[in-house]
Amino acid sequence: MPSINIGVIGFGTVGEGVVRALLGKPQFLEKRIGARLVLKAVCDRDLSRKREVKVDRGILTTDVNKILHSPDIRIVVELIGGVHPAKEFILEAFRRGKHVVTANKALLAECGKEIFEAAKRANVDLYFEASVGGGIPIIKALRESLCANHIDTMLGIVNGTSNYILSAMSEESLSFNQALAEAKKKGYAERNPALDIEGFDSAHKLAILTLLGFGKSVDLSDIYVEGIEDISLSDIRYAQDLGYVIKLLAIAKNIDGCLEARVQPTLLSREHLLSNVKGVYNAIYVHSDLAGGTLFYGRGAGSKPAASSVLGDIIDVARNIKNDSINRVPVYVEDRTIRKLRAFSETESRYYLRLSVIDKPGCLAMIARILGRHGISIASVVQKERKQAKIVPVVMMLHDAKERNVRQALDQINRLSAIKKKTVAIRVER
Template sequence: MKPIQVGLLGIGTVGSGVFNVLQRNQEEIRRRAGRGIEIACVADLDTARARAIVGEQARVVGDAREIIANPDIDIVVELIGGYGIARQLVLEAIAAGKHVVTANKALLAVHGTEIFKAAAEKGVVVAFEAAVAGGIPIIKALREGLSANQIQWIAGIINGTTNFILSEMRDKGLDFDVVLKEAQRLGYAEADPTFDIEGVDAAHKATIMSAIAFGIPVQFDKAHVEGITKLSAADIRYAEQLGYRIKLLGITKRTDKGVELRVHPSLVPAKRLIANVEGAMNAVVVHGDAVGTTLYYGKGAGSEPTASAVIADLVDITRLIEADPAHRVPPLAFQSHTLREAGQDLPVLPMAEVVTSYYLRLRVADEAGVLAKVTGILAGAGISIDAMLQREADEVGGEGSTQTDLIILTHDTREGDMDAALAQIQGLPTVLAPITRIRKEELNN
């Protein structure tokens, strides 16, 4: 069957991410969605750049309305940004009966009511997972995952630029202006950073979350918006002495009187997970009356993280168009006829084939040559050592000899090789007790 035909309006950072991820993961995405998804056409004012990105894989046009008018296009992805032409094109796409996916938080926070109404009347979907917190599926969590709850409050680090600046101010004790320049040099802040540092971008996102959480319309005009430009390194230091970190939070909260909707720098207890979200990362805490506190963390911006959210929306819409209703979302994520047989292609590996790193604790005789023997066996098995900790001798054995703990951290190793090496080491007469072996996971990529 013909793949779902997608038209892209704008192919900058996010658009090229969408194009690349759809190409790279096309097989998995087709298995999940029940049908292929293909960028058929791209509209960008810079047609030369667009052609350089998509090559022969998609048609490039200079006029977005060519895509909207094309009857073969099923879904229009708006990645232009801003409230102006983007609003016009989204409304025209809806009027033309296209489903729309957008990453445009400014547009939805300000014109959401008009856009959702138009979509409802036309019977099409407007999806916007990428509009809040980039790759983190927070819209889906709020809209579907937590639908049992009366949501009580949401507090999020939802602007990576300002979180990067605050992290740097704290780490290095520098003032705002200095760190902003550094952030601009590194590409974490734009040449005109106003929307980020004044809290406007975070307020757009908080506005959208408040609507979803509380069943109210988007009301950006009611949001209190305060940025980080006036924060001093001194306050960050004092806060730290009192056990707090300063974060720019987007907050929305249900109260008896109404809804709080505000963005401003906030002191947060240092022991909370969200206080430890550093650099350009995002995190959103959601408190529901049944579920309690939950937290969602990940990259809030960037080409492929944002593309991840845009494509998730494309898959949702494709599953809706395509699958029989009872299996719109397959129980195991992949359409059931595409599930691999057990063992086929992707077998579950026996433990000997697993690669990980290790913590080893050895009870050894405290005498010359022990360490050389142990490390010699490890080296012989191709196991390299990351760190060692040798305790002072702490116990006197039967004949006046002393014992000690030897702690070794290794680099990545096949478990089978480790098993063999440990069997050898265990056999040494100077190893006095069963070796303790705990696996170590860096979890860093």
Template sequence: MIHVGIIGFGTVGTGTARILLGNRSILKERTGIDINLKKIADIDIKRDRGLKLPKGVLTPKADELLNDPEIDIVVELIGGTAIAKEMVLKAIDKGKHVVTANKALLATHGPEIFRAAGKHKVEIGFEASVAGGIPIVKVVREGLVANRIKAVYGIINGTSNYILTKMTEEKAEFSEVLKEAQKLGYAEADPTYDIEGIDSAHKLAILASLSYGSQYSIRDVHCEGISWISPMDIEFARELGYKIKLLAIAKETDGKVELRVHPTMIPEEYLISKVDGVFNAVYVEGDAVGSTLYYGRGAGDMPTGSAVVADIADISRNIVNGAHGRLSFSVSRKAKNLMKMEDVRSMYYFRFSALDKPGVLSKISGILGKYNISIVSVIQKGRREGKAVPLVVLTHMAREKDVVSAIREINRLSVVADKAAIIRVEGQENG
């Protein structure tokens, strides 16, 4: 019998407990191991979580659990990076295996935690830290182990995907939809982490570390959010055959790894552009397997609990077979080989606010040409002589550095009324 202790009895803690209790017999059937939820520690032991726990399981003291010699696996579900880190390091120090759903913790203090785990020969399970219930960590680390990973793209933040989906369906403003999402519980009171791409960047750092064998952190990820996206951009994207999604992208090109999170235009016929609402999806391209996609719920008590319990089952199998460390988090490459953002190449969508008068397009396209940015198509909407109208330009592949220079110069033109909106475009270079 394997004994488990959970620290943190919030949403995911409750889901995890519900699965461990409710599916105990199924788990035994499927793994041959009896997994016992022995303790749950939380400062609030009063609140009703709608879950009947056996007597004596709930305790206000995490130490009671950390000091219990019978407990094999400690599950950290507190969140944040301060107390969570302390608890995780304590558990490791006491020789306990750890399962966590905490992407912020791993993307910030990963190296320290994995070093400690290596020293004490314990395992760290972190399936639930990326894309909730989708077993993407296992897929990248084991299922696609035969592949050189060429690219990993993901919609890995449900809140921002919900907002962009609603903006698209209802032609609504960002702020309006955000308020609605907060009311429905899909966005937090302080939504910064979700809408500014930080949560996605945490998860991308973890996916990239698995894919490219080095320890990437949140600091290695170029990160832009969605709060400035307007219904106008969504509508232009639609006219051009694209959807706008907040995409987390890791790619290896010529030995360099690029890591970036930003609003992205994706051809609407791509499967990933049909991933709507709070759902997540991760696209993985391997040199042998080609294109693959993994889709499911990226958050919530039960989906995230499903991933937590999968880690518990995996570690239990290793304990029973005396094989801990079987799948240690191997970081084989020291060098991060990061591509500088300025060297990243992409296609682009620009929306200029340009005065409707002769010669403006020629001026703008002249500057783009000077910086080696060639144009695929141009849309100009509305005629308001002498006034500002949107001028949309779609480009071929261009270098970020050139784009930054060109846009700076264009923004300074007297015929340009406002700063340009810039969205990177994914898809096949056509033409």
């Protein structure tokens, strides 16, 4: 039985999960590959912290070159995250003819094209299933299973922290800050949760999904990003009354050869399968010409789900090594029919508006007139019970409207003397 040697860089939460699975079921993995996986080295800056898996001291190292320069290590597993020095490590591994498995979404979102081209030039494999959706095999689905399809829409709940917070607000009637505190207590939010709740982690994942699903490399700066930090419990309640749930969605669409990519809190009908994805779970909905609507659901983070994806990738690469079929599947196929990115201001959706209006006659008419002047029509209006002296919340659902028109109309509406707070606007997906 041939052996394939592996080096793991990064012995944190995911690294522990990968090492535990590699050491814990050697025969199980061996039978699936027809080769033995041998863990040759595990590298981390800090080896003093106690880990939940026992590793032979001889394979632990703080020197990354013990892995990168080792002639007999074939697969390098990069699990340190972040752009630097992960990028340098991966490029060095490529130069030395090593295949790489990584979970690094930030790196692939920021330098994906460069990394993918370097792998191709070096004629090595690069697999990255754990970079999006934890244990959900969405990367393989896009690269292989669905690859005869023209995809038109991807909607993803790809950040567990945000989804946990929105679920807790919705189900336990917590405020945003209470829900965030609970998420931190349970270990679902980091001490500095900005990357998650402000939507940038979702944007990283969306950049990867967009490259694979649409064959188009999108600059992170071209993705419109709006987080959940301004979502209030009252908007969640009003949405519920109307039959909707609020989710943080990563959205990419190809509309007539024009690509849209954005991350935003979104109202979803309670009938939409994504609206039932709760807590730290993730899900990605993909719509395409042949398969129609498909959905992939699972645990979006955590040691074991990430290990499932990393191990799946290691097995894939090992099968390629054993069969001498490196680069069997192109990372992505560029689609030259996509002409351009649609500017966010040009995107169209339905909208939920919550206006804080002084309770006096003629107000609604004024608001409706301004919307009408911008070509925006109202689908429904609910005036809520009076909350504070004279100020009432008015909830409106708009028909499809262009973002730019809505912004311009809201600028005018917010300047009305009858409007007492900045109007809340949340987009709606079908």
